[in-house]
Amino acid sequence: MSNDLHVFVRDGQVYTSLTALLLPDVIPYEPPWDPWEDYDRSPDDSDTPLTTRWAYGTRPWFPLIPLNPSFNGPIFECLNHSRFLLLTEVDTQGKHILHCDIRGKWVDLEQKLLWCMERLGAGLLIPWGTKLPRPPTAYGYQRSHTDANLAKKVAMRSCNAFLLIAATCSWHIMSRQYRNPGHAWTALLTDDPKYPIPAEWVLELSRSFVGDLTTNVPRTGALISSIHCPWQVQLPMFERFLILIWVRQTSAAVDSTLRHYVPSEAAIARATEALQWGQTHDSTWGQPDDSSWGQDGGEQPVSAAPEAHADSLFPIPQPHSGQMRGEDWKTFFVRRRDVNKKKEETETPARRQSRQSRERAAMNHSIPGKSSTAVVFEWQSNDEFGGFYECIHLTKAEIPMTWTLYSKSTRVYDSFRNEWDLCDVLDPTSVPNGDWEEDDFPLPPAPSEPAPAPLPPPLSSFLRDIETHFGRYEVAPSAQYTRSVERFVSILHFHLGYQLAASTSTPRGRSTTFNDWARKTHWTHLCKLIGDDDNANITSIPDAQKHVITCFIGYLVTLPQSQLSDIPPDLWDLGSQPSLSASNAHI
Template sequence: MELAKQSKSPTFPTTPYFDGFIQNHLGIFGVHYGDPSFLLDIPPPSKATAPDGYRFNDGDFKRPLWIDPKFPYLVLLPRFNPFYGPLFSRLNLNEKTVPIVEVSVPGSSFGQFSSRWGLEQKIVDSWLYLESLLRLTLRTMMGLYGSRPAEAVYTFLSPISYCYTERNATSHSNAVKIALRSRDAFLPLMAEITLMFILLDARDIKDWRARLSDQTKLHRQWIVDLEQSAVGNMNIDRVGGIMDLTLEKQHLDHHLPRHARWLLPHLLGKHRVPLYFFYGKDLPLKQPIPEALANLGFVPTQGEYEYLNGLNGEVAFSPWSVKGAKWQSHRNGRPPSPPVSPASAHLPATKPESTPFAPSPPSTPFPAVERDSGQKPGEDIHAFMERRRLHNEKRAQHESFDARKARLAREQHASGGTAPGKKGARVFVWEEEDGGFFIRRACNRTNAADRWDEFTPHQRVYDSFSNQWDLCTALAPTEIAEPDIFDDDDGDDDFFFHQPPASTDVLPPLPDVPGRDILEAGTGERAAEVLEHAYGLTREDLCEDPSRLPGWNIQDARSIITSRFGFVENSTVPASSRKMQDKACGWALGDETWSVPPESGLPALFQHILDANDLKSVSANLMDIASSDSDLENDWNIDVKMLRMQDHILYELFPCGSHSSSPSILLESAAAVLQVLRSGWGNNSDVETIIRNLVKLGVAFFPGWPRPLEYAPLPPPIQPTLGRRHAGYTPTLVDYGVYVERRNSFLRSPRGRVALFYGGIVGRLARLVLSDFEDLACYDPYEDVLKSGVRVEAARDGDTVLWHETLTQDEVDIICGVYIVETGQKSSATEGGQQLKYISWWPTPTAFWSSGLNTGWWNSNCERWFVKRLRDMESMSVKLFTYAEWKNKIRYNTLSRKVGMKNDKLAEGYLAAHNRVVH
């Protein structure tokens, strides 16, 4: 809004992006997804000329330039810093953080030596490996496409041509310039690969990703990570460019900007690429108009020309709607009001950029926040920390004594200010983007240690609740972590690049410089090494100590017998009673090693449960639900309500006397409801005790939160999956490490704690990762997470209705480690023509609940199987299974599940008939 006041243009739009026509001192421009602030001062060609493929200036890759048809892919350069994530964070250096080393080289006279400077070897190696894989990827993608993207489209010089492998700079400052220039040379290479993603997806090339992997031997995780980076993620904003449509051909082979028209159908109305089409000052138009623009009707007419001339201001804006096959003007004879959201009209509906908790669009577009970082779009570090402080205050109210003691111990250890070790706190670095925005990004252990000293103690903040460090220069902007060691030599005397001879190859030949052999020998197998380093993967880091495996609470068999099954102890069992075999009894109790005590009535109890048809056939000698004088018939300290859903029954539990703002407990299992009642967990109006015990037991439930009827839902966020693998794929350490990193990162995010309520394998994996899981389960939910959850209409009460958190299928798949895998068979029903299946590191919830391990709680059998599977995974002596294979692998003794299901049915009948249950 402030920019609108300063613009001296009454029609200046107040929205983040603009579609339509503008007129300024240069002439008329057609604008697609334009930046309004850029439109106020579009530079002439003389001040924004595209680089020639060899030389480029600082800032050339950060702003829209006048398009050169030889390098049209520069419009796909990321608008904001793309050097993040496992692949490209190694390039995320600036003039203060570039690691430069000094070396001595022989001088001109015998025995004399002089100093030279260059990039640290560790960085050189990591850049070389990255460049070799990017070149291999681009070359193969072009091969799959069949040619260059179009005639007269060329590739920039390789980054190695800008001398980052050499240590020959005559000063420290020149070495820094060489390093940063070499880093920037990766940008056009990245943009050209982005172009190939778009073209290969647009052309009907069957399953090109699998063919790319097969031809290059690239690890499929490389392709997945590349597609989720700034290279392949088409949900991020791009730099864009200006296309001059007024130029004439000077000779037969003269290529004009409009000759890049082949690219327009792939971008217009489909991607976040600002395009500015210069039509000149006068009508009628003298040069041919690209067909894509003509088909959309996006060509200035005489009426549009007169309308713009009639508007006041240095720049006149005429907004258009970019919906449908023909784009439409909003002009109505009056100074126009900008549309509500011109940008949203042509963004892919299936790929929203903003997350569900996005605030109103900022006046200046904000860089996309990192997935699972906890930062909200448009949120700076101070707002983030204030929001976290308020949330921590609520967390402290639910904190147990042991949890507080452990947290304070972590706080004390962190006060030393040293970088955390391999099993220490997570580290997030706030990276500054153009425009002064800071984005919170996770840092792996290796990179965190390397970057620790870039920040002063006041620029490092530890949060003991989340066990996370935040590193950000904005916390103390006047402080500098290290002294300025640049020398006074500001000359560019030794700044040059190696220009290779002309070549008809799709990629320019490599110069004869150090590292050339590495690039020439680059193979896809190297991707595994790059990924291992990128994720900081070692077997030591991935292995859990079996003697201290978190999240397992040994269950006392006797208490389970009474609390879960309502067994009447010391009961008299007739000798003629049918009895279950002892081994099956152990499975029904969840512990095959448990020995049935002599003269125990337990075998008769379990057989009786299987044989009972309904509540009337239950013996009062064996189960308390059939006895009128059992403890279960005493006054309940919990209100129970039966909610009849569309396809199942849900029970709402609320301790008597609890505060109205406290959550209720939502359970599907009637046996679990009776277990809560028998255990007395709701005494003293204590909801937290119920939550803690259910989470420890691994029982599936959800806290239900009362909210106003007008509480507005939000769509859940998009969670990228682990990706696709080819037929016969065998998992590697990289696969396992990436799975663990992605799973843990999600579980530690604001949405991750929801997994604790799922019970079964999902709940167990959450308890493995979240050491303070009991306290986490008791915290109030994040409102944005709750709003993307489930509204329980059957639990409406007056002006409120219950909501509970939930996970998306993709989030559950991340937790269980699910991949899409080709079977090797053809199928016309899938994109790419390949038959597909799903395999996973762990069974999905459906497979687990149908297994013999499932008794309704996490039992000893579950834990033994879990520990063995974990050990096998860590040693990579393991296979991944489909749903059907998992069902067969964990079938075990089916009587255990049958007993549990029958016990649930009897408990349901008891609650349905009880007068204390509200229906």
């Protein structure tokens, strides 16, 4: 058995993985699978994009959803908002809606990502039955709501929906790189004959969590039952790119696609023994299939569970909340689950009947009333401690308004303690029950024929991302430019007036002197002429763009000053109508 196969044991279940050293914090409910019918019977995964889920044949893009992505850079910085700092406004009807400035940027980003998803997926062999994610607009960020907190919650749900589109783009990129390793996927976007996307924008996309397919970007991964693998074609690709895949071993027949995930009996025994030695509820670290701890020279495994640090980095928990200092919400619910399981083992029949009766009564009431003895806690993010979630007790007066901001999937009832926990991070994209608009908003019917292709975004939308982001920084002298594409483009654009939207077609009106100069000039010499001595860092610029840049510099070098106005205006922005110099303070 391979050294790369790791074996885990949790709650009596055996899991294996070739790409993961840890199990997910929470193993979600496994939906039933019927080989004669559709086996995707669980709720739509697009409503919970930030957690590891079971594999579904209709959503092979789901394992590529980035975990805790960094919304920086010119493309995704418009999503860099927390729920508590997100701006809303009141519309003409007195309702609350996402601020128009943010809303406009999200609309532009949605259009650009949908267009990229369409172009990157064009011509690929998509598995039959694949369902692409719904656009973020379908999650409600452009609609108004009766409450500001509700408008923020719906906006954050929509913000998470952008990750679904991003994951699908990553899936298309991965598919292309897996089948054609030597082909640059960026050329599909930059060299489109009708609607080319600026190379600078595509370069930033390749550096983001969309184009970075290395392990530097953690992703959700997926769980698979050994009975059936819905991704016979996708699984080898996921393994090649080290996407986290866990396989739950069953006593039933094993799918032939997953035979290399079947552990030996000795490996299972070692993982079980490691669990008994450890202090956690499961074997946090997987045991390699051929490990030899316990034998000569072997080391005894130790628990790798993080300990709660009771120091100034964490707030002091509220009395009677049950939360320990430094304990995050995930650890809290796991610990309480284990405590309740032990209580249930020693529970008398009479107490069990009383507890279950109390639980049914709590579930049948929409909200704890004034006469209810149930205690309600809300998990609130504390910005003073880096967004750490702490368990806060709600008063009777606070319960009605707060309760409506949560849904069935974000309310947890503990029948042993007669307590409710309201925690939106349990399901970040859930629909609040208190939003009657959301409850009555029907999902779009399944189309009888394929949806039309998205409209191409205007070129100015891509350029605005680059200019807005990099235009905020002072332009230094040429000798001080850093060795990067951003600075190289900054020199051309802000210093020399090069149009980022310059056409890749052959420039017109070229003289013999111009042609001779362009033919003799090498790219490395041109880079030094502009001020970037390290041309190795800008090799990602497409050849078509290199040619246009060479022609642009050729005009500046060969034309006398009196004829510079002859440079085509779509190539030079400092001609007869210098819009760039009028709008940019750096020139």
